[in-house]
Amino acid sequence: MTAEPANWRAHLPTGVDPATVDLLAERSLPAAWAARWADHAAAPTVHDRRSGWTTAGELEARSAGAAARFHAAGALPGDRILISAASSLALVVAHVAALRLGLVVVPANTAYRERELVHLVTDARPTLAVVDDPTCARWVVDADDRVVATGPDLDLLPAGREHPLLDRSAPDDPALLAYTSGTTGSPKGALLSHGNLLSSAEALRIAWRWTPDDRLVLPLPLFHLHGLGVGLHGTLLAGAGVVLHEAFDPGRVVDAVRDERATLLFGVPTLWQRLLASGRAGELDGLRLGVSGSAPLDAQLHRAIAEATGQRLIERYGMTETVMNVSNPYDGERRPGTVGIPLPHVSLRLAPGTGEILLRGPNVFAGYWERPDATADSFVDGWFATGDVGAIDDDGYVRIVGRRKELIISGGYNVYPREVEDVLRRHPSVSDVAVIGLPHPDWGEEVVAVVEGGDPGADAALRVLAVDELAPYKRPKRIVHVEALPRNALGKVVKAEVRDLVG
């Protein structure tokens, strides 16, 4: 068996010389986008329910205006701007403007509760916050009264008269501070550079043959890398169009693919599963490409989608710290149960002994925000240790076969058991609790809390605690009571045995 993944040349169109693939030639996404907008100002670029299609020229002008407002509000390159809003043109304008001005965008899930949002604000210390929910805006400002908060229309910011210098960032300049938890402790900000974002989007543009003729229907949120770093950034880099949906509804997605003559659809496995269950997946046969990622795509679901739609989905593998790493090839076999071949200029190997996937490449972040220790712990001889365990097929396709990190992926969202356990343990009736992920047909994994010494009568109180402290996707879908949690000789709870006990 070979220990080498297949070479990334397999992602290139026939005749393209790998030596000519320079992912950083355009230096930053804003510089590349500005070049596209100048060439094709009339191209329909962003569609949302409120505004219909907005052209590239309008996006250029509106984002320059928004950047002027940010500048007038006192934001300087390198300052953080927290953005938390449902998908819309206004959100895209704010995000693009921030990157054009050299601000560092801190995306925040709109479902976060006060505790979760306050942690981000305290840690990232943003200068500005663009937030579409007034309650969340109040939490942000209460956490740090130096933050200037506004809604996505930016109407609370002064209109700047002079346009500041835009699109000047260098590849090493910081662009995005994306929060992610580890096995221990609270969420850390992964600091991604302009070079990380550009190289990843450019690799996908090449690998997936993304062109200005493409239209993507994007029912994923813009506050995680899937929707933002892949869907939005890739669309703008290719000079293509994106149809934003503020929530996922299978019927609306199928209608949009038809009405907007969409060619691309990206989703997490739960989304593809629900499309199939809706009975309308057959209407997606006009797509050029469907992509699945963020969680394992069951090989059977892959085949069922192919049968219903004629689409052999491309499954790919990414991560907040690295944007995108590995993808099944556009030409050649799209193998169910594998994530494919490393993307252009990504190097992948398996750690001896553990099989942990190690990565290197222009897409890999430099480190966690103000966390030198966590950064040092996550690199081994310059390779980023993903916490995912891999295997490599004889002909070089990568499979993800397990995780070294304690993580539950529910519907494409990451849930860190430790965070949920810490919240539930606060209830006086709970002597201890283990949070595990159990297989689930819709969510992939379902969050289950196994409570020791708990009084079943206190379940309602535990649920209230979860509602107060945790975003909905982190809340246990089930609470199970046991007399005693299985422990090892050192008294540590053995999660594998907890799973056997209740699974």
Ligand code: MLC
């Ligand atoms: C919503 N709920 C979830 C949930 N999403 N619970 C568990 N897991 C989830 N993923 C909650 C809702 O708040 C609601 O709670 C209840 O479950 C029922 O919700 P629903 O209406 O069925 O869910 P819906 O709103 O339709 O959302 C489902 C979904 C969404 C699949 C569309 O979860 C989603 O957009 N997932 C994708 C997330 C994503 O973009 N991940 C990429 C991360 S980047 P209540 O209490 O109100 O009843 C990454 C890197 C990479 O991982 O490789 O891409």
Ligand code: AMP
């Ligand atoms: P996040 O930190 O939210 O970016 O989530 C990244 C994690 O999602 C990875 O470390 C993997 O565990 C998981 N992941 C992403 N894509 C896939 C995939 N196609 N198959 C299995 N796991 C995936």
